[in-house]
Amino acid sequence: MGTAASPTTAGPSALREWVLIAAMTALAHPAALLIGTAVLTAVVALRAWVPFAWIVLPVLAFTAIPLVTHRPRLTGHAVRPAEEPELTTLVRQVAEGLGFRFPLLVRIVAEPEVAVLPTRTSGFRTFTLFLGLPLVRRLAAAELAAVMAREFADEQHAGGRRTQLLRRARGSLVDSLEKRFRAPAALAERLLRGSRTHIWPLALAADADAAAVAGxxxxxxxxxxxxxxxxxxxxxxxxxxxxxxxxxxxxxDLYEALDAALADPYVAPRLAAAAADDEDDPMAIAIEPPLAVRLAALPEHLGHGWDASSPVPLRDADTLERRCVRDLVTAHDVPGEPRPVRLLDLAPERFEASTREAASRLVHATGQDSVRTAMAAAADAVADGTWMQLARALDRETGRLPRPLRSAAARAVLVGYLDCVIGGALLRAGWARASRWTSSVLVDPAGALFDVEELVEHAIASGDPTRIRELLPHFTEGAVC
Incomplete structure (x- = not known):
C-alpha cells in the first residue's frame, strides 16, 4: 500500500488564481468594496491619502484578516489508539498508503462529515482527521478507508496556501448570495464558474488517488x-x-433511529435519489463535480483487503454516541435540562406538529379559511403558473435569493408544504403509513402504495394538478388543523 499521491497536473496560472481570490473576496463583501472604491475616488480627486487611510485600513482588515487567519476549531471527541485500536489502525494504514507522513490526531464528531485540517498541538504543527459518527457507523471499513483516503489526498493536492485561500474566497462568495445586500448574480456566477475550473480537477485527482489506495x-x-x-x-x-x-x-437513540430509517425501503432510496440529483447548479456553486461525473471518472483499482461489508468496530461506541448526541442537543439550544427519550419507542404521530403548522401556513398564504380550500387554491396556482408566488408567500426567503436560484428553491418549498399537508390529511382520513419514518409514502384503502411527494412533483413539473384535485374529498374541515 505504498502508493504515493500522484502529482497534480499543471493547473491554471497563479496570477489568475490571485485575481479570482481578490475578486471573490471583494464581491463577498460589497459594502467594504463600495467604501474602498469611494475612498480611492476621494484620494484621487483630492490627492491626499493620509486622512482616508484611517477609513480604508479597518475595512481591509475586516475583510481580509478572517480569510488569511482562518483556523479550525477542535470539535468532537479525541480517539486514541488504546481506546479504539481498529479505527486508529485503519487511519494509520490509509495515511501510510498515501504517503501522508505528518503527526495525526483523530476526533469523532456528531455530524456526517470527514475532514483533514491542519492544527497545532503544544506548539507543533499536526493534522486532525475529523470523522462523523454517522459515517463510521454506516460505511463498511473499505468505504470508510476510501473516504479518509480521499481527504488525505485532497490535503496533498489542495493544501497549498493559494488553493486554500481560493476555496475560502469562493465559500465566502457563496455564503454572501443569501444576504440581502449582495453582488450582482451574473457577476458572482461568472466568478464561481471561473474558479470551478481550478477546483474541480483537484476533486477528481483526490478521488483517483483514493481509488488507488482503497480500491x-x-x-x-x-x-x-x-x-x-x-x-x-x-x-x-x-x-x-x-x-x-x-x-x-x-x-x-438518535443514531440507532437513523440506522433504522436508512434500512427502510421507502426512505433510503428517496434520500439517495435526492443526494444524487446535483446537476442543476445554475450559479456553479458546487465545489465538486456532480456525482455521476465523479463516478464515471474513477480509474479501476482492486480493493486492498479491508472489510467491504461491515463497519469498523468501535470498542466504546455507547460512550461516543452519548457524547455526540449531547453535542447536538447543545447545538440545538434545548432549554433547561433536557429529558432523554427513545425515538424507536415513540409513535410517529409525535412529529405531526410540523404537518399542522404546514397546513396553517398554507391556509394563511392562500387567504382561505380551511385546509381544503387552501389546497384547492394551491392546485389553481400550479395550474395557472403562479405557484412561485405561492411558494414565496410560504417562505419569503425564496424571494430574496439570486434570481437563478429562485425557481429551484420555490419548487422545493412548495413540494415540501404540499407533500406534508396532503400526507397529513390522508392519514387523518384513514390511509395508512407504508413506513413509520415518512408520511410521503402511504397505503390507500385498497392496499396500494401511494407516493405523495412524487404526485406533487409531477403536478408542478407538468402544470397539471388534476391528481391533487382528486384528493380534495379526503380533506375534511378538521383533517389537519
Missing part, C-alpha cells in the same frame, strides 16, 4: 452512501431533535 469499489460505495447518510441526518435527524427539543426532550 475503486470502496470509493464508489463511499461516494454513493455519504450523500444518503448526510441527507438522512439533516432531513430526519434535525427534525427529530428540533421537535423533541420544543418539549424539553432529546433523542438518546
Amino acid at each position: 475503486t469499489p470502496g470509493v464508489r460505495g463511499a461516494l454513493t452512501k455519504v450523500g444518503t447518510v448526510d441527507a438522512a441526518f439533516h432531513v430526519l435527524g434535525d427534525t427529530w431533535t428540533e421537535v423533541l427539543g420544543e418539549d424539553g426532550d432529546y433523542p438518546e
Whole structure:
C-alpha cells in the first residue's frame, strides 16, 4: 500500500488564481468594496491619502484578516489508539498508503462529515482527521478507508496556501448570495464558474488517488452512501431533535433511529435519489463535480483487503454516541435540562406538529379559511403558473435569493408544504403509513402504495394538478388543523 499521491497536473496560472481570490473576496463583501472604491475616488480627486487611510485600513482588515487567519476549531471527541485500536489502525494504514507522513490526531464528531485540517498541538504543527459518527457507523471499513483516503489526498493536492485561500474566497462568495445586500448574480456566477475550473480537477485527482489506495469499489460505495447518510441526518435527524427539543426532550437513540430509517425501503432510496440529483447548479456553486461525473471518472483499482461489508468496530461506541448526541442537543439550544427519550419507542404521530403548522401556513398564504380550500387554491396556482408566488408567500426567503436560484428553491418549498399537508390529511382520513419514518409514502384503502411527494412533483413539473384535485374529498374541515 505504498502508493504515493500522484502529482497534480499543471493547473491554471497563479496570477489568475490571485485575481479570482481578490475578486471573490471583494464581491463577498460589497459594502467594504463600495467604501474602498469611494475612498480611492476621494484620494484621487483630492490627492491626499493620509486622512482616508484611517477609513480604508479597518475595512481591509475586516475583510481580509478572517480569510488569511482562518483556523479550525477542535470539535468532537479525541480517539486514541488504546481506546479504539481498529479505527486508529485503519487511519494509520490509509495515511501510510498515501504517503501522508505528518503527526495525526483523530476526533469523532456528531455530524456526517470527514475532514483533514491542519492544527497545532503544544506548539507543533499536526493534522486532525475529523470523522462523523454517522459515517463510521454506516460505511463498511473499505468505504470508510476510501473516504479518509480521499481527504488525505485532497490535503496533498489542495493544501497549498493559494488553493486554500481560493476555496475560502469562493465559500465566502457563496455564503454572501443569501444576504440581502449582495453582488450582482451574473457577476458572482461568472466568478464561481471561473474558479470551478481550478477546483474541480483537484476533486477528481483526490478521488483517483483514493481509488488507488482503497480500491475503486470502496470509493464508489463511499461516494454513493455519504450523500444518503448526510441527507438522512439533516432531513430526519434535525427534525427529530428540533421537535423533541420544543418539549424539553432529546433523542438518546438518535443514531440507532437513523440506522433504522436508512434500512427502510421507502426512505433510503428517496434520500439517495435526492443526494444524487446535483446537476442543476445554475450559479456553479458546487465545489465538486456532480456525482455521476465523479463516478464515471474513477480509474479501476482492486480493493486492498479491508472489510467491504461491515463497519469498523468501535470498542466504546455507547460512550461516543452519548457524547455526540449531547453535542447536538447543545447545538440545538434545548432549554433547561433536557429529558432523554427513545425515538424507536415513540409513535410517529409525535412529529405531526410540523404537518399542522404546514397546513396553517398554507391556509394563511392562500387567504382561505380551511385546509381544503387552501389546497384547492394551491392546485389553481400550479395550474395557472403562479405557484412561485405561492411558494414565496410560504417562505419569503425564496424571494430574496439570486434570481437563478429562485425557481429551484420555490419548487422545493412548495413540494415540501404540499407533500406534508396532503400526507397529513390522508392519514387523518384513514390511509395508512407504508413506513413509520415518512408520511410521503402511504397505503390507500385498497392496499396500494401511494407516493405523495412524487404526485406533487409531477403536478408542478407538468402544470397539471388534476391528481391533487382528486384528493380534495379526503380533506375534511378538521383533517389537519
